[in-house]
Amino acid sequence: MNDTRFDVLVVGGGGAGCSAALHLAQRGTRVALLERGLVGGQASGVNYGGVRQQGRNPAELPIARRSRELWGRMKELAGTEAEFTVTGHLKLARNDAEEANLVAYLDVAKQHGLPLRMVGRNAIHVEYPWLGPQVVAGSFAPEDGSANPRLLAPALARAAQDAGATVLERTEVEHYAHDGTLFRLRTVDGREFTAPVLLNMAGFWGGRIAEAFGEPVPVKPLSPNMMVTEPLDYFIEPNLGVVGGNVYLRQIPRGNVIIGAGHGENDPGQPGQVPWSRPVPEVTMEGARLAIALVPALEGVQIIRSWTGIDGNMPDKIPVIGPSSTTPGLFHAFGFSGHGFQLGPAIGAIMTELVLDGHTDIPLEAFRITRFAEAAA
Numbered sequence: 001m002n003d004t005r006f007d008v009l010v011v012g013g014g015g016a017g018c019s020a021a022l023h024l025a026q027r028g029t030r031v032a033l034l035e036r037g038l039v040g041g042q043a044s045g046v047n048y049g050g051v052r053q054q055g056r057n058p059a060e061l062p063i064a065r066r067s068r069e070l071w072g073r074m075k076e077l078a079g080t081e082a083e084f085t086v087t088g089h090l091k092l093a094r095n096d097a098e099e100a101n102l103v104a105y106l107d108v109a110k111q112h113g114l115p116l117r118m119v120g121r122n123a124i125h126v127e128y129p130w131l132g133p134q135v136v137a138g139s140f141a142p143e144d145g146s147a148n149p150r151l152l153a154p155a156l157a158r159a160a161q162d163a164g165a166t167v168l169e170r171t172e173v174e175h176y177a178h179d180g181t182l183f184r185l186r187t188v189d190g191r192e193f194t195a196p197v198l199l200n201m202a203g204f205w206g207g208r209i210a211e212a213f214g215e216p217v218p219v220k221p222l223s224p225n226m227m228v229t230e231p232l233d234y235f236i237e238p239n240l241g242v243v244g245g246n247v248y249l250r251q252i253p254r255g256n257v258i259i260g261a262g263h264g265e266n267d268p269g270q271p272g273q274v275p276w277s278r279p280v281p282e283v284t285m286e287g288a289r290l291a292i293a294l295v296p297a298l299e300g301v302q303i304i305r306s307w308t309g310i311d312g313n314m315p316d317k318i319p320v321i322g323p324s325s326t327t328p329g330l331f332h333a334f335g336f337s338g339h340g341f342q343l344g345p346a347i348g349a350i351m352t353e354l355v356l357d358g359h360t361d362i363p364l365e366a367f368r369i370t371r372f373a374e375a376a377a
Contacts, residue, residue, distance in 0.1 A: 006031060021167065022160035067343050078156045173185045319367055325369060331355065
């Protein structure tokens with residue numbers, strides 16, 4: 001590729017970055033997406049696949065609501081539904097305190113137009129007889145569901161290319177600079193790219209980009225520990241979670257049950273190094289125990305694979321989204337703390353609005369990058 005001058009450079013080829021490239025290209029912007037590995041190769045492609053609004057931080061709900069609308073027309077947007085299925089999300093309580101947490105969240109959901117239905121003690125085991133005895137109540141979100149994370153980012157990237165975007169995989173940036181007008185990015189293999197606008201959408205590595213422009217944030221690498229079982233007869237229709245989030249599971253139509261619980265190991269590496277992550281066997285077995293307590297019929301079922309990836313984890317569990325406080329033309333969207341898959345489509349649309357329109361209707365104050373420095377002052 002000879003032309004390295006663009007209107008916008010997007011660093012990070014997850015679902016959010018690919019969505020940004022697509023939305024920008026659809027509006028006639030000359031945009032290049034630079035991905036250090038493969039599109040969807042980290043958090044966006046190896047996560048649980050929950051398309052969940054219920055239980056989110058209230059600040060995230062306007063984004064989640066907008067993203068849910070985009071999920072509903074994903075085939076039109078990306079050429080595939082990415083196996084998006086509306087199964088509902090059932091969040092479970094295992095004691096009185098957790099049940100009170102679900103009841104309190106009903107008001108939060110109502111304020112944001114999110115339909116929820118409480119399933120009380122007299123109904124939970126009637127409606128879901130396969131749940132374990134420790135479950136005392138639940139909250140059901142009928143609009144939520146799941147999708148295949150391996151399909152989303154690549155589909156958005158292909159759609160972005162079809163709309164005119166340049167998508168470059170195995171393109172790791174090692175040097176970032178801004179000369180007052182243009183961002184100048186140099187890759188580990190010596191290529192250079194320039195643009196007046198830079199979107200930092202690089203997951204955990206987004207913290208390193210922010211630091212390069214004088215905005216350090218306390219982002220840490222996070223590797224959710226995932227596993228999948230052998231196929232079973234289909235009986236778990238809703239996507240399941242619990243108050244506190246220490247285990248979550250869903251069954252796909254082919255019969256396999258996907259379970260997430262705990263964290264794996266990782267090393268994000270330095271520029272030029274290959275990052276790695278791996279599940280921890282002891283964590284996998286503890287996750288299986290927690291899943292069996294929720295759904296006793298899973299006892300004795302074979303686990304056929306476990307895996308993880310690397311996401312960026314923020315201390316307050318919500319991402320950084322919005323303009324830089326130090327550098328004009330720089331915008332951040334990273335640190336989704338293990339629950340950004342559902343948000344990705346809307347994040348791309350929001351970033352496009354910030355770049356091309358100068359504003360968005362989605363409130364972003366809670367996600368400002370300066371909040372950590374403000375708290376430490």
